[in-house]
Amino acid sequence: MTEESFSPEYIKHMTEFTNSISNTKYIIEVTKFCGYSEFLFVFKNSSLLDLYKHVSHQFCCNDIKGLYIRNEQTKSKQRIPITEQITIRQFIMQIINSNDEIKDMLKPVYSLPSPVVYRIYFDDGHCFCHTTNDCL
Numbered sequence: 001m002t003e004e005s006f007s008p009e010y011i012k013h014m015t016e017f018t019n020s021i022s023n024t025k026y027i028i029e030v031t032k033f034c035g036y037s038e039f040l041f042v043f044k045n046s047s048l049l050d051l052y053k054h055v056s057h058q059f060c061c062n063d064i065k066g067l068y069i070r071n072e073q074t075k076s077k078q079r080i081p082i083t084e085q086i087t088i089r090q091f092i093m094q095i096i097n098s099n100d101e102i103k104d105m106l107k108p109v110y111s112l113p114s115p116v117v118y119r120i121y122f123d124d125g126h127c128f129c130h131t132t133n134d135c136l
Contacts, residue, residue, distance in 0.1 A: 026088060027117045029109055030055055030067075032124060039117070044089040052082055055122055065123040069095065069105040078105060080120065092118065 006014075021027065026044055028051075031037035040058055042051055056064055067080040080091065095106040109117045 022115060026092065027115055029117050029119045030058070030122050031119055032059075032122050032126075034126070037119075042088055045087050047084040048080055048086050048088060048091055049082055049084045051080070051088055059122065059124065061124050063125065065125045068121040068123065069102075069119075070121055071101065071104045073104070074101070076101065076105075077121070078102060 021041065024043055025041045028040045028042055029037050030040050038058060040054055042054055046054075052064055052067060055067060056062060068077045069080065070077040092106060095102055097103075106118055109119050
């Protein structure tokens with residue numbers, strides 16, 4: 001479909017939505033260890049528990065083994081805690097402002113001028129070591 005096939009009103013609303021995302025939401029690229037990934041839009045002030053719930057709904061998985069951030073070079077990882085006490089914004093800011101190796105675990109996936117997208121890894125219990133050598 002080309003943009004010409006959409007109504008001007010739809011294009012207007014979609015443009016406004018896209019432009020406003022970064023004000024209230026983070027774009028998270030949720031990546032399974034098999035390599036499959038999807039974007040997830042989450043409110044910045046949602047809790048980390050809410051993040052787990054959103055991933056569960058989006059991937060139709062009631063048994064999440066864990067969500068992780070990972071250093072792409074060293075493959076070291078850290079589990080994202082399941083808690084209502086920390087917002088997604090607080091977690092991201094804590095990582096970004098860190099002075100150690102953990103800072104390299106959460107960097108924008110795409111370069112500017114693309115919107116900021118952070119990647120987290122999703123363990124649904126299916127290991128793909130035999131195809132990717134990339135299991136938890």
